[in-house]
Amino acid sequence: MDLEAIQDPGFLKSYSKKQLSQLAEEIRSFLISKLSVTGGHLGPNLGVVELTLMLHKLYDSPKDKLIFDVGHQAYVHKILTGRADRFDTLKQYQGLCGYPKMSESEHDVWEAGHSSTSLSAAMGMAAARDLKSENNHVLPIIGDGALTGGMALEALNHIGHEQTNVTVILNDNEMSIAPNVGALHNVLGRLRSTGGYRRAKEDLEYVIKKIPALGGPLSSTAERMKDSLKYLLSKGMFFEEMGFTYYGPIDGHDFDDFITT
Structure with missing residues (x-):
C-alpha cells in the first residue's frame, strides 16, 4: 500500500494476518530506504514493526494512550499515524522529530527523547483517567534497558x-547503548527461559475447575499449588511479586501469539 497516504491507524482493524504481514514487509523496506539517507534509529524500529501494528489494531489511539520508551522506537507509530510523507525530513531542522512530539500528532501523548520515563507518565495518565471516571487503556512500551532506570523502577513500584x-509492554530485545548489568537484567534473563509458566498455570486452573467444590481447604490448596508452580517454573516472578499479572514471554513478531496473549 502507499504508506504516505495513511492518515489514521483505524484501517488496521479490518486487516487479516496476511495483510498485516505484507504491510510489515513494506514498512521495513520503507524504513531502510528512508533512514539510509537521513540517518536515524533503524534497529529499534525494525524490531517493533509487528508489535506496533498489533497495538494499533487491538487498541484505539489516541483514546488509548501508547507511550513509547525509549522514544526512538516510535517511527512505525509515526508511519501509522499519518507522517510517512515527512520521513525525508527526519531529524532535520523543522522536519520530522526523531521522537514522539505532541505538536506533530494527537497520537503522541508523551514527549521524551530517551529512557525510563514512560511508566511514571502512564501512572499519571491512569490516575487522571480514574479520577475523571473515564474508560481507556494506558500502555507504556518500555525496553529492557530503560526498565533498569531508577525512575522506571519507582513507577513500577x-x-x-x-x-x-x-498494561505494561516490556519490549525485551536485549538492546541498549551498553550491555545491561545488574540484578534486574538477570531476572529478565530467567523470564526469557521460562515461557511455559502461562500455559502450565492455565492448564492447572482448568483442572481445578473440573473438581467438585469441597469447600475452603481445596480452594486454599489450589492457590498454594498455583503459587508453587509459579516459583517452580519462573524461578521467582519479580513482576507478580510487585503486584502485576505477568504474561509472557511471547514472540513480538508472531501475530497469532500476540492476539492470543
Whole structure:
C-alpha cells in the first residue's frame, strides 16, 4: 500500500494476518530506504514493526494512550499515524522529530527523547483517567534497558502498590547503548527461559475447575499449588511479586501469539 497516504491507524482493524504481514514487509523496506539517507534509529524500529501494528489494531489511539520508551522506537507509530510523507525530513531542522512530539500528532501523548520515563507518565495518565471516571487503556512500551532506570523502577513500584489499571509492554530485545548489568537484567534473563509458566498455570486452573467444590481447604490448596508452580517454573516472578499479572514471554513478531496473549 502507499504508506504516505495513511492518515489514521483505524484501517488496521479490518486487516487479516496476511495483510498485516505484507504491510510489515513494506514498512521495513520503507524504513531502510528512508533512514539510509537521513540517518536515524533503524534497529529499534525494525524490531517493533509487528508489535506496533498489533497495538494499533487491538487498541484505539489516541483514546488509548501508547507511550513509547525509549522514544526512538516510535517511527512505525509515526508511519501509522499519518507522517510517512515527512520521513525525508527526519531529524532535520523543522522536519520530522526523531521522537514522539505532541505538536506533530494527537497520537503522541508523551514527549521524551530517551529512557525510563514512560511508566511514571502512564501512572499519571491512569490516575487522571480514574479520577475523571473515564474508560481507556494506558500502555507504556518500555525496553529492557530503560526498565533498569531508577525512575522506571519507582513507577513500577507505585503502579503495583496502587493496583492501577495499566498494561505494561516490556519490549525485551536485549538492546541498549551498553550491555545491561545488574540484578534486574538477570531476572529478565530467567523470564526469557521460562515461557511455559502461562500455559502450565492455565492448564492447572482448568483442572481445578473440573473438581467438585469441597469447600475452603481445596480452594486454599489450589492457590498454594498455583503459587508453587509459579516459583517452580519462573524461578521467582519479580513482576507478580510487585503486584502485576505477568504474561509472557511471547514472540513480538508472531501475530497469532500476540492476539492470543
